[in-house]
Amino acid sequence: MRDTYASGAPVALPADARLVVPLMAATGGTGRSTLACLLAAELAAAGGTVVMDLGARPVSPWPRWAPGGAGLAAVPADRPHARAAIRAAAARRGPVDVLTDAREWHAPPLRLPAEPAAWYQLGAAGGWQLLVADTAHPVAHDVLAGYRTGGRGLTRAWCELPFAVPVLCAAATAEGVRTLQRAVTAMGAAGLPLRRTVAVLVAVDSGRGPAAVRAAAEELADRLYDVQELPHDPAIRAHGLAGGARPRGRTRRAAARIAEAVLEAARTTWGEDLPPAPVPAPLPAPPA
Incomplete structure (x- = not known):
């Protein structure tokens, strides 16, 4: 576990930079x-x-954690949208925007890309x-299936984004x-970017x-950029992050260390100032 982190708030990214942080797990129930x-x-x-x-709407906590916004149903994936419409679809949780399915939990499944x-x-x-992508696919199964069949797989696709x-x-x-x-x-056998x-x-x-766990953390630290810990927080365990729930101080400090590890990994890989991010080509307009 690295312990040389900058103090204070993270340094702002260059105005034309973009960073993708997919959170993935091999199983459910990982926090x-x-x-x-x-x-x-x-x-x-x-x-x-x-x-x-x-995540699927019936099991996702995000509509409770960040209520409001028009939701993903307002920005169908098969058509282009103005920035104002995309922003209006997002809910707000503190300093963060959230794109989630804002409909009732019993609504028909939303077709997400x-x-x-x-x-x-x-x-x-x-x-x-x-x-920050809160993914829902099982990493181990996804990687092994792609490795054996030659398919690309979601884990590889997330890792290969700019x-x-x-x-x-x-x-x-x-x-x-x-x-x-x-x-x-x-992931290592499939050539994914562990470092x-x-x-x-x-x-x-x-x-x-x-x-x-301690032995595994030391072994993994030699293969990955970093291994961090998120401590147990009884308030989060009991009440989740809905409403006015406030994490403990040590939970917030741990989250700050994890955030700095993510930013350091990016700077170590691509330079202290991240290069300009590519601008994706727009989707074609739907037929009239």
């Missing part, structure tokens, strides 16, 4: 959405930030500099880190983590 919320709030000091919720490039295009068209720093989430348990190790091994990948071990209780 991925909680981490996405905390991390986005910290990254917002470096530039305009949006969280993109790729699977291709990460479509989400990149939406974020770029909306004018955000930091795109200026992407992947964040892998896992529960800080013996089984959680074993699953993470398998996912990292699969700019950050892993976060999310504590499930307030005790000291098992010896297996």
